[in-house]
Amino acid sequence: MSSQLDQFLDVILALGVVLAVAHLCGRLVQFVGQPKVVGEMVSGIMLGPSVLGALAPEWSAAIFTTEARSAIFMLSQIGLSSYMFLVGCDIDIALLDRSMARRAAALSFAGIAPSMILGGACGVMFFEALADDSQRSNVWQFAFYLGSALSLTAFPMLARILEEHRLAATPIGVLALFAASIDDAVAWCLLPLIVALAESRSIAHGFLPILGALGFVALCFFVFRPLFAFVGRKVEARGALLQEEFALVIVLLLVVIGLTDRIGVYSVFGGFVLGACMPRSAALLAAIRANMYQYVVVFFLPMFFASTGLGTEMRLLFAGGLLIPFFTILFVAFFGKYAVCAAAMRASGFSWRDASALGGLFNARGLMLLIFANVGVHHALIGKSVFALLVTVAVITTAAAMPIFDWSQRASRSSRLASPCSPVQARTRT
Numbered sequence: 001m002s003s004q005l006d007q008f009l010d011v012i013l014a015l016g017v018v019l020a021v022a023h024l025c026g027r028l029v030q031f032v033g034q035p036k037v038v039g040e041m042v043s044g045i046m047l048g049p050s051v052l053g054a055l056a057p058e059w060s061a062a063i064f065t066t067e068a069r070s071a072i073f074m075l076s077q078i079g080l081s082s083y084m085f086l087v088g089c090d091i092d093i094a095l096l097d098r099s100m101a102r103r104a105a106a107l108s109f110a111g112i113a114p115s116m117i118l119g120g121a122c123g124v125m126f127f128e129a130l131a132d133d134s135q136r137s138n139v140w141q142f143a144f145y146l147g148s149a150l151s152l153t154a155f156p157m158l159a160r161i162l163e164e165h166r167l168a169a170t171p172i173g174v175l176a177l178f179a180a181s182i183d184d185a186v187a188w189c190l191l192p193l194i195v196a197l198a199e200s201r202s203i204a205h206g207f208l209p210i211l212g213a214l215g216f217v218a219l220c221f222f223v224f225r226p227l228f229a230f231v232g233r234k235v236e237a238r239g240a241l242l243q244e245e246f247a248l249v250i251v252l253l254l255v256v257i258g259l260t261d262r263i264g265v266y267s268v269f270g271g272f273v274l275g276a277c278m279p280r281s282a283a284l285l286a287a288i289r290a291n292m293y294q295y296v297v298v299f300f301l302p303m304f305f306a307s308t309g310l311g312t313e314m315r316l317l318f319a320g321g322l323l324i325p326f327f328t329i330l331f332v333a334f335f336g337k338y339a340v341c342a343a344a345m346r347a348s349g350f351s352w353r354d355a356s357a358l359g360g361l362f363n364a365r366g367l368m369l370l371i372f373a374n375v376g377v378h379h380a381l382i383g384k385s386v387f388a389l390l391v392t393v394a395v396i397t398t399a400a401a402m403p404i405f406d407w408s409q410r411a412s413r414s415s416r417l418a419s420p421c422s423p424v425q426a427r428t429r430t
Contacts, residue, residue: 007065007067010065010067010068011067011068011071013063013068014063014064014065014068014069014071014072015068015071015072015075015303017047017063018043018047018072018302018303018306019298019299019302021043021046021047022039022040022043022044022302022305022306023040023298023302024043025039025040025042025043025046026039026040026043027039029042033402033403033406034399034402035161035164035165035402036164037161037164037301038398038399038402040301040302040305041305041309041366041395041398042395043302043305043306043309044302044304044305044306044307044308044309044310044312045309045312045314045391045395046309047060047064047306047309047310048306048309048310048311048312048313049310049312049313050309050312050313050314050315054315064310069307069310072303072306072307072310073307075299075300075303076300076303076304076305076306076307076308077257077261077267077304078254078257078300079296079299079300079301079303079304080267080268080271080300080301080304081253081256081257081267081268081270081271082253082271082292082296082300083159083271083296083297083300083301084155084159084268084269084271084272084275085253085271085272085274085275086275086288086289086292086293086296087159087163087168087177087272087275088271088272088273088274088275088276088277088278089275089276089278089285089288089289090163090168090275090285100174100175100178101178102348103175103179103345103348103349103350104175104178104179104182105179105182106344106345106347106348107175107176107179107341107344107345107348107358107362108179108180108182108183108186109344110340110341110343110344110345111151111153111179111180111183111337111340111341111362112151112183112186112187113151114335114336114340115147115150115151115332115333115336115337115340116147116148116150116151117147117336118147118150118332118335118336119143119146119147119148119149119150119151119329119332119333119336120143120144120146120147121143121332122143122146122150122325122328122329122332123139123142123143123144123145123146123147124139124140124143125328126325126328126329127139127142127143129321129322129324129325130142130322130325130382130383130385130386130389131383141194141381142381142382144190144194145194145376145381145382146329148187148190148194148372149187149369149372149373149376149390150329150332150333150336150337150365150393151183151186151187151336152183152184152187152365152368152369152372153179153180153183153184153337153362153363153364153365153368154180154364154365154366154368154369154394154398155177155180155181155183155184155268155272155368158176158177158180158361158362158364158366158401159177161361161364161401161402161405162176162177162361172354172357172358175358176358176361176362179362180362181269181272183362184269184368185213185269187372193207194381208263208264209263209264209265212263212264212265213260213263213265213269215263216256216259216260216263216265216270216273217273220256220273220274220276220277221277224252224274224277225277225278225279227248228249228277228278228279228284229279229281231245231248231249231284232278232279232281232283232284233281235281235283235284235287236281236282236283236284239283240287241283241284241287241288241291246287246288246291249288252274253271253274256270256271256273256274257270257271308370308371308374311374312370312387312388312391313384313387313388314388314391314392315388316384316385316387316388317385317388317389317392319385322385322388322389325389326389326392326393329389329393330392330393330396330397333363333365333393333397334363334397334400337359337362337363337397338359338360338362338363338404339359340359341355341358341359341362341363342355342356342358342359342360343355345358345359353408353409354408356404356407356408357404357405357408357409359404360400360401360402360403360404360405360408361401361404361405363397363400363401363404364397364398364400364401365393365394365397365398366394366398369390369391369393369394370390370391370394372390373386373387373390373391373394374387376390
């Protein structure tokens, strides 16, 4: 019993430190014009071996015991998936008309193809410099992996940024989120293929998660959606959400988290699809948000940032002659996302200012790239030095998103990113 109590106290201490540091960093970065979520992301890195582990290894070991790390990891997975469920609930598919759907497809393609090609070229060019003893992949597998990694957009981070600026429900917010969801879905479908090749398994085996994902989407829209519609009608008539009904929502959310991980698709998309399939019942969605939002954002999401930061060693970036590959890949990351996406949106009818703002947001890679990097390390596709490189790219591109966004807005006071040059009309929610 004493041992269990000690473990409990260790976990409580670690959770308290994570929350305190995350919210302190979140407040500090707001003073320099960054979204709070960027500070929370940096806080995870500060608590890991990059800062705390390097400056005070005894403190780090005492605070983040094996049991505490395990608890943080489990809470992080629940928290991120729950947040993306709430994002899905806020997505109004009705706003995605035919014109908007074409723009979302164009933006997604512009964000994927050039980044994959340029990232793959960097993989071939720097394979010898970036190769690690633990790396299982050959030059072409490594190039495929690096190109896929650079094609990512920080879907959860983008959602937080749009939410903080009250743009998530506007047409431009819906466009960015749908395009980012397509972008990341493609990248995560490619990852099983890369892992299968690295482990000398058949390519056909890598397609199994894709088929499973399609079946999961069908399950959500043809089984769960009618069930939620029934609950929504009850809530509309009653004017309140019962505890049993809210419990049903939570149980189904936990089911899809486990199910999507089981079929090989990251659980964040399970949460998002479940939220997106919710009927647009105002009373039901308002009740779910009122019951979940604050606790998910205040408690669970910092666990996700901490879990990732605890596995990041950024000091490796400055060892082994990585600076030239790093700056080249960083340039490719910016050009492949910001410049190409902005040009694609300009060609589809947006003003240059709005196209620049979208390109800046789409360039943020955040912790989705960190997750991708963690998978690469786990399957020996990359070594720790490449992992550190990808972490740094994720931090810089995400931190640059809002300065580009704000600069694009300030370019003209008359352009408030409410609509593109086409007839789509909407107001930013205030």
